[in-house]
Amino acid sequence: MMNNDMELINALTETLKNSPSNIPLRKHLAQLLLKAGRFEEAEQELRQVLVHIPDDIEIKISLADTFFHLDKISMAVVMVEELMKLDYLPANFFLLAVQIFLKAGETKQATRAYLKAIKLDKSLINKELEKDLEINRQILSEVDDQIPRDRIPLPVNDIPDGPDFVLERSEIKFADVGGMDNLKEQIQMKIIYPITHPEIFKAYKKEIGGGILLYGPPGCGKTYFARATAGEVNAYFISVGIHDVLDMYIGQSENNLHDLFQLARGNVPCVLFFDEVDALGAKRSDLRHGGGSQLINQFLSELDGVDSSNTGVLILAATNAPWHLDSAFRRPGRFDRVIFVPPPDQAARMAILQIMLKDKPTKNIDFQKVAQKTEHFSGADLRAVVDQAIEKKLHDALKSGVPAPLTTDDLLKVIKNIKPTTKEWFATARNYALYSNQSGIYDDILAYLKV
Numbered sequence: 001m002m003n004n005d006m007e008l009i010n011a012l013t014e015t016l017k018n019s020p021s022n023i024p025l026r027k028h029l030a031q032l033l034l035k036a037g038r039f040e041e042a043e044q045e046l047r048q049v050l051v052h053i054p055d056d057i058e059i060k061i062s063l064a065d066t067f068f069h070l071d072k073i074s075m076a077v078v079m080v081e082e083l084m085k086l087d088y089l090p091a092n093f094f095l096l097a098v099q100i101f102l103k104a105g106e107t108k109q110a111t112r113a114y115l116k117a118i119k120l121d122k123s124l125i126n127k128e129l130e131k132d133l134e135i136n137r138q139i140l141s142e143v144d145d146q147i148p149r150d151r152i153p154l155p156v157n158d159i160p161d162g163p164d165f166v167l168e169r170s171e172i173k174f175a176d177v178g179g180m181d182n183l184k185e186q187i188q189m190k191i192i193y194p195i196t197h198p199e200i201f202k203a204y205k206k207e208i209g210g211g212i213l214l215y216g217p218p219g220c221g222k223t224y225f226a227r228a229t230a231g232e233v234n235a236y237f238i239s240v241g242i243h244d245v246l247d248m249y250i251g252q253s254e255n256n257l258h259d260l261f262q263l264a265r266g267n268v269p270c271v272l273f274f275d276e277v278d279a280l281g282a283k284r285s286d287l288r289h290g291g292g293s294q295l296i297n298q299f300l301s302e303l304d305g306v307d308s309s310n311t312g313v314l315i316l317a318a319t320n321a322p323w324h325l326d327s328a329f330r331r332p333g334r335f336d337r338v339i340f341v342p343p344p345d346q347a348a349r350m351a352i353l354q355i356m357l358k359d360k361p362t363k364n365i366d367f368q369k370v371a372q373k374t375e376h377f378s379g380a381d382l383r384a385v386v387d388q389a390i391e392k393k394l395h396d397a398l399k400s401g402v403p404a405p406l407t408t409d410d411l412l413k414v415i416k417n418i419k420p421t422t423k424e425w426f427a428t429a430r431n432y433a434l435y436s437n438q439s440g441i442y443d444d445i446l447a448y449l450k451v
Contacts, residue, residue, distance in 0.1 A: 006036075008032060009029065009032050009033065009036065012025055012028065012029040012032070013029065016029065021052075023049055023052050023053060026045055026048055026049050027049050027056075027059065029045055030042050030045035030046045030049060030059070030062065031062065033045060034046075034062055034065065034066060037069075039066050039069045039070050040070065042062070042066050043063065043066045043067070043070065046059055046062055046063040046066060047063070050063070057083065057086065057089070060079060060082070060083055061083065061090075061093050061096065063079060064076050064079040064080050064083065064096060064097075064100065065096055067079060067100075068096070068099060068100050068103070073100065073103050073104050074104070076100045076103075076104075077100060077101070077104050077106070080096070080097045080100050080101070083097075084097065084113075090120075091116075091117045091118075091120035091121035091124055092117075092124075094113045094114065094116045094117035094120070095113075095114075095117050095124060097109075097110070097113035098110045098113045098114045098117065098129065098133075101113060102132065102133075107133060110133055111133045114129065114130075114133055166238065166239075167236045167237075167238060167263070167267055167270075168230075168236065168237045168238070168239070169230075169234075169236065169237070170227040170228070170230040170231040170235075170237045170271075171231060172224065172227045172228045172231045173228055173231040173232050174228050174231075174232055176228060176355075177221070177224065177225060177228050177348075177351075180221075180225070180341075180344065180345070180348055183225065183339060183341060186212075186337065186339055187212065187225075187229050187339075188232075190212055190337050191212065191229055191233070191271075191314045191316075192229070192232050192233055194206065195233045195235070195269055195314075196233065211303060211315035211316070211317065211333075211334050211335040211336065211337070212315070212316050212317070212335065212337045212338075212339060213277070213316075213317050213318075213319065213322065213325070213329070213330070213335035213337070213338045213339065214226070214316065214317065214318045214319075214339050214341050215318070215319050215320070215321075215322040215338065215339070215340060215341065216320070216340055216341035216342055216343075216425075217320065217342075217343060217378060217421070217422040217425035217426065217429075218320045218378065218380070218421070218425065219378035219379055219380025219381065219421060219422075220341050220342065220343050220344065220378045220379060220380075220422070221341065221344070221378075221379045222275075222318035222341050223239070223273070223275060223318060224379070225341065226239075226271065226273040226316045226318065227239075227273075229271055229314070229316065230271035230273075233269055233271075233314075234269075235268075235269040235270055235271050235314065236264075236267045236269070236270040236271070237270070237271045237273065238260070238263065238264060238270065238271070238272050238273065239273050239275065240260060240272065240273060240274050240275065241275050241276065242275075242276055242279040242280060244256070244260075245257050245260070245280060245295075246280075246295075253295050253298075254294060254295055254298040257280075257295070257298050257299060257302060258298065258302060260272070261302040261308070261310075261313070262308070264313045265308055265309070265310065265312075265313055268311070268312025268313060269312045269313075269314060270312065270313055270314065271314045271315075271316060272313055272314065272315045272316070273316045273317070273318070274315075274316070274317040274318070275317075275318050276318070276319060276320075277317035277318065277319050277325065277329075278319045278320075278321050278322070278324040278325045280295065280296075280299060296326055296328075299329075300328055300329070300334065303315065303329070303333070303334045303335075304333060304334070315335070317335060318341075320425065322338065322441070322442075323432045323436065330441075338441055340442075340444035340445060340448070342444075342448050343376050343377060343378050343420070343422045344377075344378070344379060344382075346368075346371045346372065346375075347371075349370075349371040349374055349377065349382060350367045350368060350370075350371040352379055352382050353365075353367050353370060353371065353382060353386070353411075354367055356382065356383060356386045357386060357406065360390070360406065361403065361404075361405040361406060362405050362406045362407070363405040363406070363407050364407065364408065365406065365407070365408055365411070366408045369408060369412075370408060370411050370412065370415070373412060373415050374415060374420075375420075376420040376422050376423060377418075377420045377422070378420065378421060378422050380421065381418060381420050381421055381422070384418055385411060385414050385415055385418060386411070388414045388417075388418070389406055389410045389411050389413075389414045390406065392410065392413075392414070393406060393410065426445070426448075426449065429442070429445050430445065430446075430449060430451070432445075433445040433446045433449075433451070434446070434451070
């Protein structure tokens with residue numbers, strides 16, 4: 001390490017003693033410490049910076065790098081997986097991700113990260129690294145057409161086995177979901193009554209099955225509601241995320257999807273729940289490569305039951321961005337019922353808060369007053385309110401040595417500092433509801449906003 005860097009580190013350290021809130025200086029010090037290999041000190045400084053600017057991508061990448069060098073691999077993996085959900089990450093980040101995933105033994109994840117790196121920057125192609133990753137069967141559509149084809153050989157070995165899907169029995173029922181009566185009624189007519197009153201539906205030659213698309217702002221309980229639906233009819237429940245289906249190997253994503261539907265068909269009644277379904281069923285006009293279109297075609301074929309009957313398979317899907325879903329998914333027999341899941345109403349917020357505060361020390365909580373002050377709050381926002389109020393109580397208890405119960409005032413003080421995250425979603429949704437709503441699919445958004 002050069003003497004001038006050492007002198008600069010010492011100077012910055014002294015300056016920060018007198019000006020601890022100078023975040024730009026602290027960021028600079030953290031990067032110098034990381035460069036100098038003083039990783040434990042760098043971690044402390046990076047954590048301090050994140051307290052003040054929790055969304056700083058550069059600092060998060062540096063912290064992941066620090067965790068890697070400190071051999072805190074599990075923490076590094078968590079940080080990298082969080083970052084990979086974002087857009088516009090630099091190519092060098094993905095090379096760091098490759099190293100972290102390899103150290104964690106996650107070869108498939110490391111390979112995906114490498115593919116993203118060379119897609120962004122062809123100069124990062126590394127033959128030695130490809131040998132370590134044993135790259136020999138990548139889907140061509142995952143990389144840019146500009147990358148030389150000889151770098152990405154076609155499949156030569158057996159296709160690997162797909163993921164193991166888990167059949168669950170949900171113990172959650174509608175009684176555990178406060179409010180949301182309109183949503184419950186629609187689910188009952190489409191899914192629950194056909195199972196609880198099969199003779200009536202049989203008389204009308206109405207098959208048991210079909211699809212419902214739940215959409216709305218994040219954190220408003222779409223997944224929870226899907227589990228409650230399965231619990232109402234004592235059906236099996238299979239929760240499917242994008243990573244359960246997508247695979248880097250040619251044709252394996254389609255196989256995974258087919259296996260998933262076959263599992264549901266063999267265990268009816270079964271609620272098949274797709275979370276973030278727009279990631280699997282994006283508009284084909286938005287796709288740059290043919291691989292995604294093939295997966296969508298397979299998805300549509302499974303929904304239609306072309307080769308197998310879907311009777312008894314109840315398909316629910318959730319999305320925060322229904323406008324990104326291919327319109328073919330909304331045709332009759334597929335996700336033909338599209339239901340808006342708004343932020344919980346006042347009754348639902350009261351019920352959610354009561355559940356969250358159950359078994360916690362409280363004193364005379366006025367749930368109605370708290371619910372009135374949390375209009376537009378999602379379930380996730382309410383969780384943040386409770387967590388922050390508890391953290392404040394813990395902090396006070398550690399000082400006094402005496403734990404005190406939560407009160408209404410404790411919750412109301414926290415609420416003043418939390419803004420509902422749903423507002424940002426509605427700002428986007430409003431534009432689609434006003435200017436891209438020819439079929440009336442987003443009328444419920446306009447009704448909720450009173451536009």
